Amino acid sequence: MATSVTRRAAMRASLVAVAAPAVLRHARGEAPIKIGMPLALTGPAAEIGEQMRHGAEFWAKTVNAKGGLLGRPIELHVEDTTGDPATCVRKAQLVVERDGCHLLFGMVLSSEALAVVPKLAEWNAIFVSSDNGDGRLTGSSFVPNFFRANISGPMETRVISLWLRRGEMKNFYAIGMDYAWGHNSIDVFKDEVAKAKKNFVGAVFSPIGTKDFSTYITKIRQAGADACFIVMQGADNNAFLSQAREYRLADKVQLVTSIVDLNSIHAVGDAALGLAGSTRYVFTIDNLANKAFVEAWRKEYGTEPDVFEGEQWQACQILQAGIEKAQSTDTDKLRAALETAAVDSIKGKAAIRACDHQAVQGGYMVKVVKKEGFKTPIPEIIAAYPGDEITPACRQMTFES
């Protein structure tokens, strides 16, 4: 067993070395910065895991090509969790204990992250999340070694509610996947609708893995709402959107989704047209850093970066800022540095706040449209909100006003 492990470690190291041979020559003798990345690479959540891996690999390659971070090369230790929390805990423990990673990325599902965070102190490891949306990670389940670089579920919901406040629509219905993220987001939404003095007419939750949404679509039609808030992702989201188009649901109700991503748009095609929603990242964000990023990404992968690729890139920027500030990867020093880390990156300004380790950042509202030069519909930004408006108070999941 021992031999295969060292061989594996050597293989991983050589993978990075292949990507940036000049770097290792430059940084020879310097210990690599090891980052463990337990990801769902197979199974239903693999779509997101694959994106997060791309985002991190692209960053590691870019940094290594410039001589590394603090003169040390970045080394990623990716492991497949299949999207199962039990496997995720095991794999996270492996990269910590076997590979000596005290920095963690990854964990596609919130359930995986929630299982891992209580162990961070024992492992003396820092975990920088790039996609876990569950509000409790910076609320009731907060631990000092956890940092959330991405927009949380309550934040994306807030973006939508701010957008809806300006509009004419009065009555709202909601459908969510029957798990933490769905319930959490819909609770926040309900609260927001009440604050805007509008009507929340009801909600329904579909079990994960639902294939036939006809009953749920009937319920939405009968609710008589002006708009329906959707909290779904992956296969369930694709199935819902495809079937909503079948029933021409959008003719009657404005569909507003908590997360718009390119993968779903590709999967459902024109069924996504007209869909409005919040997004954590979209390649059409108009700033110089993002333009350069999209350009470089296209050159590397031949596509536009998707939501979790952009989010992962930003998480990497934040970690990088922290490490540069601390001039070290020592857990205590890095934690202190990360608590005040701020970047001006592809989504504009993002700054971690010390009280709950959430990155305060702007949010975007998009609408899916057809655009010249693109084969499939793309998300176009229709509104942007600054970070202080969409981030809840420290350790809170709902908003005061």
Add this chain to the structure above:
Amino acid sequence: MDFAAFLVTQCLNALSQAALLFFLGVGLTLIFGIMRIVNFAHGAFFMLGAYVGYSSVAIAGNFWAALVLSPLLVGGFGIAFELGVLRLLYRRDHSAFLMVTFGLTLIMGEAIRLIWGVNALEVRAPPALSGIVFILDEPFPLYRLFLAAAGIVVAVAIWQFLERTRLGLLIRATSQNAEMVHALGTDVRLVRSAVFGIGCGLAGIGGVLAAPLVTASLAMAPTAVIDTFVIVIIGGMGSFLGSALGALLVAFVQVFGTYYFPDLALALMYLVMVMVLVIRPGGLLGKEA
């Protein structure tokens, strides 16, 4: 929406779902009837059907081509697996089949990931079927009517095939008493290969037909296989009519149950299954096990 419209559209929804479940269930039950094996990989064949359907549409540019090609290819793959692996195992007990079909599920899932990638793929319903019709002033997707009709047509076709053709006769006879059929001079092995191929092909059709509703994705197999088990068990393992009945029962319970008791959506199917098995341990139309 008045109640009559609600009732009619929901019944049609249930019928369309029953059709999809039936395509899966009938294959599994035929295979079980002849070979006494529980095909754990049935969901993987269903998923393969959807992906082959996607590629057929992409290459031939036509959904109907996919509907023909997919079952042929998936069924052909099933026959190849039967010839290459399963055939060596008929003298062994259930556990051997459980293991090889579990292994096959893993292999197919990974092969599909390697060939088609991790992202879900769009399979469009043919233009002629993507419209809506108004039923009592309620819009209803044409495609779902097509699904319900396809389910009925295929069910009748299989029934006639089993009743009227020589192969159908052999299949029924083999499921009753394989030794006897063998003693009468028929190569039972050929019947087994054919049935395994037909069963997998039917799962393949199911995959193509489901794809416009759920997209072709890696999430298809795990949920499909458990649904299929449930309807086949409710109907009675090995019973053709049972699988049709099981599919109808599960689909109606799902559609109406989810409407009135959304919190029970996840449990409904299993509640029905426990109730049926407690009353009739062999399933609705199965032999006492």
Add this chain to the structure above:
Amino acid sequence: MNFSRGLAAAACVLALAPAALPPYAMTLLTEALILGLFAMSLDLMVGYTRLLSFGHAAAYGLGAYTCGNLLLHTGMPLLFAVPLAALFSGIVAIGVAWVCTLASGVSFSMLTLAFAQLFYAVAFKWTTVTGASDGLAGIPRSPGPFGIAIFAGKAGFYYLVLACLLGSLLFCRMLVHSPFGEVLRGIRENEAKTLSLGYNTRRYKIAVVAIAFALGGLAGALYAPFAGFANTELLFWLFSGQVLIMVIVGGAGTLVGPIIGAAFFMLVSNLLSSWTDSWALFFGLIFIGFVLFAPQGIWGLLSGTGRAEGRERVRWRFLKSTS
């Protein structure tokens, strides 16, 4: 006897493991032993009584959730919470088994599957007890009684698991060689005949399911504080399928085989998935290879004893198919 000498040797080697192995290997080994205990508990049903359960994850999940709740909310010492959770799992099993044994054969398997899935659905909805989709996180290894804290550490917890596994193995071995075990084997070979000899076979079946659930629950109860969390996946049918595979790969009806099968399943899937993303491909090929080339399971390969038992089983099947 050969078995006890072998067991003593294995126990010694395993007892020395914490001194020789790096931390990550200890983590894997501990989990492998927990899964081994789980697989062994299923073997009582599958290998000795021919009760093919498709829902054994229910035992594991029940144990894990019960133990997790006890540790999280009552401050009960680890040493009390674990056996209590196992006991609870066994008691629930009596009710489940009472219903499931109304049927036999494939229908029995499917009823167990249905029950496990019902538990899964309940766990998904009963947020206050199970934490729904998030599960229970941060389950502590509470010390005590009398301030005993050694089990909270890595090596200490490993010894607790090892003790549970060895104790259960000895118990099961005693059980299958007792008159009770004879009746179980009678049920496996020919239930009708056993019934006609005057044994209430259903009562025996309920008893064996309860014991298997208690031991499976023990494994789950150990898992909760080991991983620090419990969630619905532990009740999912896929896990039931996997443990059944572990039993078969190891060699059903041998008790030791399933333990090895579980360790093999976990370690190989881990090593493979660290090595390549396409681990499932190779894993699947390994299973098919096993069926084709090592039908008697790993234990049979290792010891040669499984083969004799295998022959006996084949003969029995032959008799049954001609009768």
